[in-house]
Amino acid sequence: EVQLVESGGGLIQPGGSLRLSCAASGFTVSSNYMTWVRQAPGKGLEWVSVIYTDGRTSYADSVKGRFTISRDNSKNTLYLQMNSLSADDTAVYYCARLFDTAIQYFDYWGQGTLVTVSS
Amino acid sequence: DIQMTHSPSSLSASVGDRLTITCRASQSISRYLNWYQQKPGEAPKLLIYAASSLQSGVPSRFSGSGSGTDFTLTISSLQPEDFATYYCQQSYITPWTFGQGTKVEIK
Numbered sequence: 516e517v518q519l520v521e522s523g524g525g526l527i528q529p530g531g532s533l534r535l536s537c538a539a540s541g542f543t544v545s546s547n548y549m550t551w552v553r554q555a556p557g558k559g560l561e562w563v564s565v566i567y568t569d570g571r572t573s574y575a576d577s578v579k580g581r582f583t584i585s586r587d588n589s590k591n592t593l594y595l596q597m598n599s600l601s602a603d604d605t606a607v608y609y610c611a612r613l614f615d616t617a618i619q620y621f622d623y624w625g626q627g628t629l630v631t632v633s634s
Numbered sequence: 635d636i637q638m639t640h641s642p643s644s645l646s647a648s649v650g651d652r653l654t655i656t657c658r659a660s661q662s663i664s665r666y667l668n669w670y671q672q673k674p675g676e677a678p679k680l681l682i683y684a685a686s687s688l689q690s691g692v693p694s695r696f697s698g699s700g701s702g703t704d705f706t707l708t709i710s711s712l713q714p715e716d717f718a719t720y721y722c723q724q725s726y727i728t729p730w731t732f733g734q735g736t737k738v739e740i741k
Binding site for chain 1: 665666668670672676677678679680683684689721723725728729730731732733734735
């Protein structure tokens with residue numbers, strides 16, 4: 516059974532840093548495109564970052580230069596390092612697998628972890 | 635970035651109703667369009683991919699259509715568990731973008 520379990524969220528002051536983790540089971544993280552998607556309270560969904568099977572990464576403009584996506588193949592875990600956080604980064608952060616065939620879609624999602632940036 | 639726009643943004647409906655939700659892309663995206671369902675406090679769930687392909691395990695009352703810029707999600711007979719927010723998402727080009735959602739509420 517495929518499962519994604521996020522952790523690492525919490526309350527952080529503006530300007531602070533946080534690292535989110537997403538432990539995967541039922542499939543191999545390094546053999547799939549893995550992403551982070553976030554949702555601000557009461558708002559819609561926003562794609563944040565992707566790491567491809569070859570290790571290339573890409574980011575939304577809103578987080579470029581501040582967030583870093585990575586993975587640990589030995590732990591089958593995805594990470595998101597978030598620096599220089601602001602109130603605009605307050606959201607539930609989901610990790611999701613991006614299934615890649617002729618079309619790409621987010622087929623498996625974690626339960627999400629809440630990040631609150633506030634003083 | 636490609637903008638995705640839902641209409642309506644919310645609606646009220648009754649169990650058994652036939653429901654159609656529309657999503658419009660700001661430029662042509664061929665059939666690179668996916669639909670998700672999200673219930674309060676839960677993660678999104680994939681319903682439809684490639685505009686009209688039903689994800690495994692999703693009830694057949696859900697269907698999708700469209701290409702280019704205009705897409706629809708149809709629920710043939712609304713069930714109590716279908717009251718949720720529905721999002722379209724384009725995978726034509728990065729950044730992948732979602733619509734603002736259509737919230738389906740009980741009348």
